[in-house]
Amino acid sequence: MATSTAPRNPPTPIRAIPSTLLSRTAPTIPPASQLYEPLVKAVLRHRQHKIFLHSAALSWLLVSARRTWSEGDRDFWLLPIKPSTLAYTLATFATGALPIVVLRKSHVAASPTPATSPSKTLAGAFQKQSTVHALLTYLVSSLSLAALHLFITTSYDATADPHARISLFVKSRKHPYYLNGHLIYLLFSQAFIALACLVRCVLLDRFAVRWGASLTARKEKLQSFGLARAVTVTLTTFVYTLIATVLYLGVFAFGRSVVLPTFYQLPFVPRLLKPFTAHFLRGQWTPLLLTRHWSLVSRAFYLALTTVGIWEFAESAFDSIVAESISVSAHTADPGLTLVSGITSTDPYLKHFAYAELREFTTEDSPAAAQRRSALFADQKYNPNMWSTLSREALLTLGRDYQLFLRRGQPAPPPAAAPAAAPKPSTPLPGHATPLLRASVFKTAQTSPLRASLDMLASDGPLATAVSETAEAGASHLPELFRSVLPSTPPAPASAAIETAKKAEESVARVVSETKGVWREGVGKTLVGFLPKGVAEAGAQVRTWWTRERVHRVAETSLPNRYVDALAAEVLCRLTCASLTEDAYGVVQRDIPKIVEALLSFLTALEEFHTELNAKYALPPLEQLQQLSAKDVAEKELLALEAARASEVCGVVTDAIKEGVVQIVRTFGEKLAAFRFPPRIAKKLQGFVDYN
Structure with a gap:
């Protein structure tokens, strides 16, 4: 008789009883890098585009004015929209304004540099990485603008003076490797302008944000650029470029009249310089060359004015926009x-x-x-x-x-060293301690008489040990008056030796610093003795202004x-x-x-x-x-x-x-x-x- 077995129902699954008494840890406030900073950075990126737009508009105006002045044809009203003008504008913006804005964005600082005098400001600036980056950026930007100017003048300006078409070497069959003095003057002028702008940027501490305007009670946004700011930037650019150009004329004249002839007096150096720069030693006196090459000086001034104008406009727009309040x-x-x-x-x-x-x-x-x-x-x-x-x-x-x-x-002083913990008294072991065996447990090998004699005369041999023990025993019986003149034998610990070395190093550094101060003072007095009284007083005033704490x-x-x-x-x-x-x-x-x-x-x-x-x-x-x-x-x-x-x-x-x-x-x-x-x-x- 067959029996059919029906499948049994599965047992009821076991599950935990739900409860509302579970302990849940409250979350912490999200960090600013996840919640707040992305919103602010998005707004700052949008404002950066405004700076780019302003700088590109200025570059377009400068390029259009330059081409209109140089070409001057009847279709001058078409020049601003020509493809060549737009390409020239794009290249000017990419080499002039763009590097400066990126530099300022990368090294923007919320607090000013802690310095109380111009000398300390400049000394502290050259210890920062941002200053090195700024120097390289200014140099590359200025030289790139000079190269772009020379390229455009050579390629598109058909009415330019032949001297304006500057090449690397002069056109001479006898001396084909003589460097072109016009090119050297322009390149060094741009490098000098870059260095002058860097010094001004450091002394003004332009990497620090000016927060004063952001505390105003007005709710409307600050105007990033206005007529007053444009006039201020224009006047600042013109005056600063004029001063820098005059200083560069003096530096260039000193280099051609003094520095270069001095190099020719050194051994082996003239062999390297003569194939390229021998023609600079001939010719008229350097100040008289200014009248013959006035077109070159004016051209370098125009190039420097354009360079400083683009930089100053971009930095001024950055200074105003970067401090505007943000609401996110x-x-x-x-x-x-x-x-x-x-x-x-x-x-x-x-x-x-x-x-x-x-x-x-x-x-x-x-x-x-x-x-x-x-x-x-x-x-x-x-x-x-x-x-x-x-x-x-x-x-x-x-x-x-x-x-x-x-x-x-001033920076916070270093924390004081924690006092050394007192050694804990050792607890005596119960019972009698087993004495240690001081003698060697191994059988010593037989040595030769010659080796035994040498060991006896060694510094750690039995003879030297006996002499030292005898000296100590004799010193113990000396009176206190004579014992005080004996040398102290206990060696100093390692920490005491380190402290002694540090003190010696500090004393040497102090002596070196004092020696430098004495030499500087002596050289200064010697120079003051040879200089006229008015020049010496002016130098003292400049030095006081440079080093005085404000x-x-x-x-x-x-x-x-x-x-x-x-x-x-x-x-x-x-x-x-x-x-x-x-x-x-x-x-x-x-x-x-x-x-x-x-x-x-x-x-x-x-x-x-x-x-x-x-x-x-x-x-x-x-x-x-x-x-x-x-x-x-x-x-x-x-x-x-x-x-x-x-x-x-x-x-x-x-x-x-x-x-x-x-x-x-x-x-x-x-x-x-x-x-x-x-x-x-x-x-x-x-x-x-x-x-x-």
């Missing part, structure tokens, strides 16, 4: 989160934009803005939350710059990030005031004491520095000024003017802190009595309360 949070889902993420950026340049936009976020007066601020205060989705991150980053920014201001811009530069070095500090203080104060009505859970209230303490501590240091400036550099009364010489009066007026500029530098942070603390006092009023402050902070805060 309105295009995101959570503006508060975007801005809080932005102030955590490691790039100081991008962090400034985040603080500037966060300032607008705190000052906006509308129900939607109040709701966004309330959401920022009540955030619990992130750990740490948005307010904790914002307050911590702002206070850290103010704290770092406060410490830097106390050090007057009072306002000391303040700028002490407060390199003053605009970010002012924005951070303003943001903290405005959010603190808004928390009275918009913070439903009171998360800001616990941070009010440390916010006020940080701001008033910074304000106290700034006011002390201002008092120090007034006491040291204030002008004396009129009666005392009348008793001084004109030179001393001019020096004191200059120092007073620099002290006033230093007060303006400090006033950027001082005014922001004062205005913010006044707003807190007016908003909270008597409620500030509920907080506890240190005595010095309470005394300072009481002054604001009494004033209001």
Whole structure:
């Protein structure tokens, strides 16, 4: 009988009981590199295209004017739109403006260079990699523009003077390798212009962004380029090119009249120079050549003027556009989160934009803005939350710059070495220790009598050991008076030897520096003795101007990030005031004491520095000024003017802190009595309360 077996139903699968008590870790605030920085960089790329457009328009105008002037045909109105003109414009833009904009973009700095005098500025600049890149960029750009100018003149300018068609060698059958002096003059002129523009860029610290205009209360965008800026750039270009051309004429005359004949006096050098430069030693006196080659000088001046104009126009447009405020949070889902993420950026340049936009976020007066601020205060989705991150980053920014201001811009000292830990006393082992066997356990091999005699006379042999032990035993019985003249035998530890070597190295470096100073002073006195009195006095004034520390530069070095500090203080104060009505859970209230303490501590240091400036550099009364010489009066007026500029530098942070603390006092009023402050902070805060 067959039986059919029906398939059994599978058992019920086992699964976990769902629960809502699972512990989920709150996410952290997204870093600025993921949330804020891509948005800002997209805006900056768009602005960079505006700079390119302005520079290309200037290149087109210069090329059109040049071709119209050189050709001057009846169809001059068609020249600007000819393909050759457009190609020439594109090449001029690619070799002139494009490298400068890329250079400025690559090395833009949010803070100025910490230097208090022109000499320190120039010395510090040549230690940076950006200066080397700038020098190479200026040289390549200037020489490329010169090559392009020569190529266009030779190929397309049919009416040009034969001397304008410059070749590498002169047309001489007897001396076919003589270099063309016109070409050398043009190339060296362009190289000199590049070096002069680099020095100006370094002394003006053009890689640092000028943040002053970004703190204005206007909401509209700043005009990137206007008529006033165009006139300023034009005048600056003309004056600076004229000065550089005059200096180059002097340098070129000195090189042809002094440097080149000196090279011919050296051994073996004339053999290398004579086939190429022998004709430069003949001819008229160098200053008289200026009248015969005026067309070459004017041509070099025009080329230098074009080069400097393109560079100055591009850099001026970059300076104005790069400091405009940026607003990107309105295009995101959570503006508060975007801005809080932005102030955590490691790039100081991008962090400034985040603080500037966060300032607008705190000052906006509308129900939607109040709701966004309330959401920022009540955030619990992130750990740490948005307010904790914002307050911590702002206070850290103010704290770092406060410490830097106390050090007057000097770097932080190295941390002190930790004291060596005392050796722990050894615990004696229980019982009697087994004595160590000092003798050799191996049987020594028999040595020859000659080898035994040599071992006895060796430095570590038994004879030398016996002599040293006898000397030590004899010294132990000597009186203390005679024992003091014996040499100390214990060797110094390795650390002591290292310290001794370092001290010796420092002493040698100090001696070398002092020797250089003595030699410089001696050479300077010798030169002053031979030079006329007027020239010596002018040289002393130039040297004083070059090396003297400026009072306002000391303040700028002490407060390199003053605009970010002012924005951070303003943001903290405005959010603190808004928390009275918009913070439903009171998360800001616990941070009010440390916010006020940080701001008033910074304000106290700034006011002390201002008092120090007034006491040291204030002008004396009129009666005392009348008793001084004109030179001393001019020096004191200059120092007073620099002290006033230093007060303006400090006033950027001082005014922001004062205005913010006044707003807190007016908003909270008597409620500030509920907080506890240190005595010095309470005394300072009481002054604001009494004033209001």
